[in-house]
Amino acid sequence: MQSACRVSVVVLGTLAIIHLVQAQDQQGFTSLDCGLPADERSPYDEERTGLRFSSDTAFIQDGKTGRIQANRESEFLKPYTTLRYFPNGRRNCYNINVEKGRKHLIRAYFIYANYDGLDINPKFDLYLGPNLWITINLQGKVNGTQTEILHIPTSNVLQICLVKTGTTTPFISTLEIRPMGNNSYITKSGSLFLWFRRYLTKSKTYIRYPSDEYDRVWSSSLRDEWTLVSTTLQVNNFNNYSLPENALTTAATPTNSSEPLTIQWASNNVNNQYYLYTHFAEIQDVQTNDTREFNITWNGEHYFGPLIPPKFTVHTIYSQRAETCKGGICSFELMRTSRSTLPPLLNAYEVYTVIHFPQSETNENDEPICVIDVLKQNLSSCSTQENPRLCLSGSCLPPKSKPFPVAIVASTVSVAIIIAVLILAFVLRKKKPSVVGVGYCNERDHLALIYEFVPNGDLRPHLSGKAGRSIINWSSRLRIAMEAASGLEYLHTGCIPPMVHRDVKTTNILLDEHFKAKLAHFGLSRSFPVGGESHISTMIAGTPGYIDPEYYSTSRLTEKSDVYSFGVVLLEIITNEPVLDHARAQTHITQWVGFELNSGDINSIMDPYLQGDYDSHSAWRALELAMSCSNPSSTRRPSMSHVVIELKECLASENPRRNTSRGNMDSPSSSEVIMLIDTGMFPVAR
Ligand SMILES: *[C@@H]1O[C@H](CO)[C@@H](O)[C@H](O)[C@H]1NC(C)=O
Ligand SMILES: *[C@@H]1O[C@H](CO)[C@@H](O)[C@H](O)[C@H]1NC(C)=O
Ligand SMILES: *[C@@H]1O[C@H](CO)[C@@H](O)[C@H](O)[C@H]1NC(C)=O
Ligand SMILES: *[C@@H]1O[C@H](CO)[C@@H](O)[C@H](O)[C@H]1NC(C)=O
Ligand SMILES: *[C@@H]1O[C@H](CO)[C@@H](O)[C@H](O)[C@H]1NC(C)=O
Ligand SMILES: *[C@@H]1O[C@H](CO)[C@@H](O)[C@H](O)[C@H]1NC(C)=O
Ligand SMILES: CC(=O)N[C@H]1CO[C@H](CO)[C@@H](O)[C@@H]1O
DSSP: OHHHHHHHHHHHHHHHHHHHHHHHOOTTOEEEETTOOTTSOSSEEOTTTOOEEEESTTTOSOOEEEEOOGGGGGGSOGGGTEEEEOOSSSEEEEEEEOOTTSOEEEEEEEOOTTTTSSOOOOEEEEEETTEEEEEEEOTTOTTOEEEEEEEOOSSSEEEEEEEEOSSSOOEESEEEEEEOOSSSSOOSSSEEEEEEEEEEOSSOOOBOTTTSTTOOOBEEEOOTTEEEEEOSSOOBOOSTTOOOGGGTSEEEEESSTTSOEEEEEEOSOTTOOEEEEEEEOBOSOOOTTOOBOEEEEETTEEEEEEEOOOBTBOEEEEOSSOBOOSTTEEEEEEEEOTTOSBOOOBOEEEEEEEEOOOSOOOOGGGOOOOOOOHHHHHHHGGGGSOOOOEEOSSOBOOOSSSOOOOOOOOTTOOHHHHHHHHHHHHHHHHHOGGGGSOSOOOOSSOOOEEOOOOTTOBSHHHHHOGGGOOOOOHHHHHHHHHHHHHHHHIIIIIBSSOEEOSOOOGGGEEEOTTOOEEEOOOTTOEEOOSSSOSOEEOOOOSOTTTSOHHHHHHOEEOTHHHHHHHHHHHHHHHHOOOSBOTTSSSOBHHHHHHHHHTTTOGGGTSOGGGTTOSOHHHHHHHHHHHHHHTOSSGGGSOOHHHHHHHHHHHHHHHHHHHHSOSOOOOOOOHHHHHHHSOOOOOOOOO
């Protein structure tokens, strides 16, 4: 009797020690109990999970602390009962240190529970640095909501911002950041936005830390048409996903063993790109005369298989690339093969969508890229002399309509060759002016074209009025944009092989004596093989702020990268705002415009120098065009041909107005505003 007692005491003691060790092994975890009152102890170990939560006061200056309605406190773990809310300022940010380059799970909880007694569900935006993460909408979320991403920060400081977008007050309950291993959840580009993470079991309990060393939260799920299988034996969870063992000791099989095991959900956006992670372990004692083998299909197409789940050992099947769903329904099916005697089985699964955070998270002291382009500099120094207009090389076709002045140097040319070309250009200009009659070029690899003298310099000072330059009016701006767009269209469609400019920016748009626009500086341009590939992989080059984020993250260059840069230029032409401004809450111009658009007031977006002298229809249309050009997803950007057509139509609608008197300015309708704003994606509960 005596000894039995001693044994159980020892066992309890051991358990307690294990728990303590785990509670301390939260290396790199940040667990913020937002709004924890100063008079309460911080940090503290949350009782159920052992997670060490601390107050958020060291990470944010502003905001007030609140506590959910008292009668609901018992429904939530302690960290979720207090919150911080932000009645003042549009944008309030947490700054949290992380390990740059390492994958992190980043999660935030929002439990409203009528903390303010107003009983109005708030709606606001959550940003990761300059990038929109998600719109948080508490409507219908009586138990609160949460959002989670797997993301590799590009800076050692992660900025998480709450942005007021309407009349309600942003708030946050907890912020949870966990460093992860590098060899799991790998995407071709972008970060992962969690849709659901489930383990298949009957019980209603969720799994998280300490069972899950990364503190992923696994909710339970079992459909009526499934049968639960479970084991009391240990399941080997040794792979790069470090799954919690207790999420693997249960699994589902279809009750009717001839039926497939199907997981379906509605996709609210046809462009959603999914990554799936499915986790299998054979946990039944399969007899030697039995076989469990199945194929996996994704939207009816073969995805993987045949698969025989390894015995009591986890096997993870993951997407190597993003998958899309047809017709708004995503369907994932496990179907037994003909030789299988047992139905398919699934232990746990995770579904994510790709989320892009295109704007750099880094601050001034930590500039990401700076491309110093000697070739370009040397070419541009030419433009101060009398410039010969000359075509030497390449294999451009004669332009369809008006010749477009082009200066091209392929990126592989050495500086010496360029100098030689320049000299040759001057010689040829003197001797044989007919050669410089523009338009087409023919040569194997790479040489140069040089453009004419442009007395009005580049576009930038004409927007800012700096350096004594005149400020150009709205219709001239539209015309300049249209002419520059035509130049790009010509590069993309008129040249064989097609060219990508790669450095489209306002300072590369030059204005001649009649303010006619010329696209210049082809120092970074690349040609494409005719036919064949849709993209080329290249080193990233361009100018910060104008670089296509998709090209930046994938190194895959297409002509749509120019469309992105052109969109940024068009935004500059419209707003006269700097492309990157670290003093501005929304560092990048696309973010700033996106943010201002929420107010629906075009006057706050348009360049004040224009003094309201523009037709709001053409202004909205140009703005809409600029935003679609600078869409983070290249497939959603228009072609330059489309851009040219749109700008011509803008110009056509603006010109008649200029001949009549001013004053019939209409205010934008709210439907126009809504069209411009990408509503993003919300996790849907099933
Ligand atoms: C993950 O990869 C990044 C970049 O390769 C590296 O800097 C970092 O140290 C890695 N982290 C871990 C935990 O392996
Ligand atoms: C909120 O939580 C309670 C208790 O867990 C549950 O019964 C209820 O269905 C939940 N409501 C919603 C809308 O999820
Ligand atoms: C984890 O991933 C790396 C890289 O893909 C691979 O070399 C390694 O074998 C994996 N480890 C396990 C345990 O699967
Ligand atoms: C099981 O599924 C098969 C194929 O769908 C069907 O023919 C059969 O009637 C089902 N059996 C039961 C008992 O529902
Ligand atoms: C395999 O053998 C077991 C018992 O020996 C039997 O119950 C089961 O039906 C057999 N399965 C098949 C597919 O023959
Ligand atoms: C399973 O997949 C394999 C490989 O693609 C294929 O040969 C086989 O026909 C499939 N079996 C079933 C039942 O779909
Ligand atoms: C080779 C050469 O002449 N390079 C010149 C290119 O232009 C830069 C700046 O104008 C000069 O510093 C280089 O010497």
